[in-house]
Amino acid sequence: MVCQKVLFWWAVVGVAEMGVSARLLEDVVSSLRNLPVIGNILQASFHPVFRPRLPSLHPAGHREGDDEDLENPCYEDLGCLYTSKDFYHPFHRPMNVPPYSREQVNVKYTLYTRREREGTTVGAQNVKQLINTSFSPYKKTKILIHGFLDTNTVTWMLEMTRALLRHEDLNVLAVDWSGGSRALYTQATANTRLVGLEVAHLIRRLQELSGLNPRNVHIIGHSLGAHTAGYAGERVPGLGRITGLDPAEPYFQHLPPRVRLDPTDATFVDVIHTDTNSIFALGYGLRQPVGHLDFYPNGGGEQPGCETIARVPLTAMTEGKNILEGLDAAQKDLVACRHYRAPKLFTDSIFSTCPYVAFQCESYKQYLAGQCTSCGEDGSKCARLGLEAERWPGRNRTQHATMFLSTADGPHYCLHHYRLIVEVAYIVGRLGSVRGHLHIYAINADGQIRELHMFHSAKTFHPGRSYTFLAHHRQDLTDTQEILVHWSYEASPFDPSTFCVLFCDTSLPLGSISFSSVDQVANRRYNNYISEGPDNVAMCHKQGHNLILIKSGETVKLASSPKCDLVTRRLLALLDAVSRPIRYVKAISDSPELVEPVKWVAGR
Incomplete structure (x- = not known):
């Protein structure tokens, strides 16, 4: 299957180089876009590297303009997206397309509180409507952002929302950008920049209308959603915290901080890496550290329980509050178990009596050898993965720390060491x-x-x-x-x-x-x-x-x-x-x- 996929993409590239009409290639792209979710994810594993370089394939719905407008589009009160040379690399990011139009991405926010557990949805261009809901600017606000091909009804977001509200009385805003995430991977990465503008605009408007303090805002993003959180954070001075849940690798690995999530995007940035294998080994997550605090459970690569598909029926029966949510979680486990382990670990940490303690170490091998089990004199050499990571003693310094810990195969993942x-x-x-x-x-x-x-x-x-x-x-x-x-x-x-x-x-x-x-x-x-x-x-x-x-x-x-x-x-x-x-x-x-x-x- 892998060989066939690689040969297919090289064939497309060869056809493009020979000058075959763009119409044929547009038909190919359209066909791929209609693949089922599982097929689309598998295709996306290879697409970032092998997609042909065709400037004529601009997304439908984008406004026409000169080349400068295509490179640096502006969106009314959101601001402009300036694309510098940082966004290009001959191998890691060989092609950039402009984002879809604001109307096509159609960002929506669903507010959950203890008074509105079923949620209230408003469009990104109607943020003012949130003021007439149970939203409170005096409570902490969590903003959840999904990744590639998902919506805000993906099981991990629903499970995390319920856990957060049981734990504390706060605002939870679930971002839906499925109009931009359900595209080919290259297009979806471009759309994240627009979504970042939307989320930054959301925070600024709530600050103006209700007095929300950005310091009390915590953005939690998975995969492409982690980098989206970074794009939002760079435009909101004083943003409290960003948690990156296995940030996406393709088009972001080894690129400058401006392109991806980085420590300057919020006062505190913590990251959980669970799928750091190469994209060619069907790994979707970023390996390089990109936060103040980077956690690598089980070394960041292989995750317990993901080596066998026997877990999939169990996932369908145990996750979510109904069979539809269970089936959604099972499908994610089938095609990207390691990639979706990060949000599961974060959610499990909220109520776990097991502390999820990780230790700073040079490598996971040294950690396993018992060479890194000290918190140090100031306590900064250890931290708790998940919600409690913000209590890390080193967070008020400029230092960066790479932390390791071991976890189990679920449904409760924490281990006592x-x-x-x-x-x-x-x-x-x-x-x-x-x-x-x-x-x-x-x-x-x-x-x-x-x-x-x-x-x-x-x-x-x-x-x-x-x-x-x-x-x-x-x-x-x-x-x-x-x-x-x-x-x-x-x-x-x-x-x-x-x-x-x-x-x-x-x-x-x-x-x-x-x-x-x-x-x-x-x-x-x-x-x-x-x-x-x-x-x-x-x-x-x-x-x-x-x-x-x-x-x-x-x-x-x-x-x-x-x-x-x-x-x-x-x-x-x-x-x-x-x-x-x-x-x-x-x-x-x-x-x-x-x-x-x-x-x-x-x-x-």
């Missing part, structure tokens, strides 16, 4: 390291056992060292006081030193494990609250032995105990002693505290 510090003991006379897998299970106060999902493959453990792991679970396991540790040896085919041939020891000399809730520690810092209690829970052998020798295939239980703190201090002292002459470490060989583990049996 835990940091595990494994102390490997040193045994005099035992040389070499061991390689294998650690599996850790948390035991809660009711005796229920939950496996912690750890982000690592087989790992080599060296004696006398500590190792940090990041783990997660859907449930809050902060009350954990006991854990089960399972060890399994595995040799590396690329490291001969890990091979075990006769008389070798594949057991793991474990000292202790420190267990802490990453989210809990982050929330304390986020709320500027300093706890008097310890952040880590140290766990060791129940009798407080310094070392547990876990044979491959065995499982042992570790428990929190005051003795564990002593064990940790002994291990630290031992690590210090290892670097000194051998007489300082001889004492460990005489210690009677070396014990074999007690095997754990399920159900005991």
